[in-house]
Amino acid sequence: MQQVSIAVDIFIQQILNGLSIASVITLIAIGVTLIFGLTGIINFAHGEFLMIGGIVTWLAVSAGLGFALAVVLAILAVGLMGYVLERGLFRFTLERPTNGFIVSLGLIVVLQHVVVLFWNPNQKSIPRPLTTVWEVGGVRIASVRVMVILITIAVVALSFRMITASRYGRALRASVEDRDTAALMGIPVRRYITGVFVLGSALAGLGGALLIALFPITPFTGGTMVMKGFAVALIGGLGNIYGAVAAGLILGIVEGFSAGYGFSQWTDAYSFVLMILVLIVRPHGLFGGTSGPRMAS
């Protein structure tokens, strides 16, 4: 009997741990999948956007600001960065998305080293914004993890509502499906591209703020996170925002299990094994993706 209840404890805790990390990854994956869906650009620097969100949060908290305010600053700062990079760099690569991909590879190095230059390469952390640990029937639940999951659910629900119910969301989905035909409807597709870069970057900024609430980060944290973000986006079907969220959930559960049942050193590999398996069986992802934007023929 005792054995069973301990197993349940571990089970629930690991699922919770898995879901809190998956939340951060899902926030990256949404940005990755939206930007790809609309522009065909695979933005590998998205992980650095996340890392900078974490750095901004660290700077703000270190300067004595509250965590909530630091999160808002991270969202705004990285959103603004996304705007500047789209206007200044990525828009020149819209006709050739491969160039955008290469630009993003260069950006990784630049962004990492700018951070190292100003704030050294060491690990950075903030005090946990919520320290309460609830004990529910022997299960220890860290409130900070619950906070991360709830914030992500709220943001994802809000994004879904915007995308399904509003006129702008409808126009965005139309632009993802067929950029040229969307333009024929009078939709200013270029402005939507800028908007998606800003939204995707802001979500990465939020992800970074939530990540540093869970773990310390370094200027090189972006790499693994973006790889997992891509794995999730690919599993869900690149360009498919619903797929990204569903795949994020699946990954969270899988990683939770793997950490809880003795293979924790393999945790990072699971998302990729899952991705490879899914892509072998369903090349367009579990929920079907787009093949990127249709170009003017």
Next chain:
Amino acid sequence: MSLLAVSDVITGYGPTIVNRGVSLTLEKGEIVTILGPNGAGKSTLLKAIAGLIKPRAGNIAFDGADVTGLAADVMARRGVVLVPEGRKIFVDMTVEENLRLGAYARRDEAAVEADFETMLSFFPILAAKRRDRGGSLSGGQQQMLAIARGLMTRPRVLLLDEPSLGLSPLLVKEIKAIILGIGERFGASVLLVEQNAGLALAVASRGYLMQNGRIVVSGPIAELRDMSLMRELYLGGVAG
């Protein structure tokens, strides 16, 4: 002054020149057709007028203003709208969403609702399929949806690219009635590109014959119908 005037337009993709100096006009209330064999440059010309591609040279004027090289979304807002070849329905969206996308740039909400109802009564099949995915419609139904979606923008010029492509003779007849109704029901002038000369000759009042990127013949439909040159160049080349 013509509603739409295309002067000496040259278009191309990369090293390939498609239109080699095309001029044509469309007056208010007219239905005009551009006929010609496959690859003559008809669709490319429509794309240049609609703003999907920029002309290399030449001039496009709409309602007295120079609109050469304006982007497609700007042209749509001004009232020049292309219903593209192959319908290009948003397959993952419902029929209703497709129609509402046509009204994206409009702010006259009451008129949009009225137009929406008009489309449902003008195209009864769309009313029946209102909540279905665009991709689940048949080719003919998709064509109706594409035209209705185009009309939802409240165009002053509707550019129709091969609306009869792949449709059964019965459906072509329906499309014919719809095109004839566009002028009176919705007040739009129509520039129609067709391979199906039968349809084009039945609805248009004037026509241009395009070959190798140039207009080779133009005139009233009755004249074009009689021309032996046209028969040789074009009608003879169409099977059936």
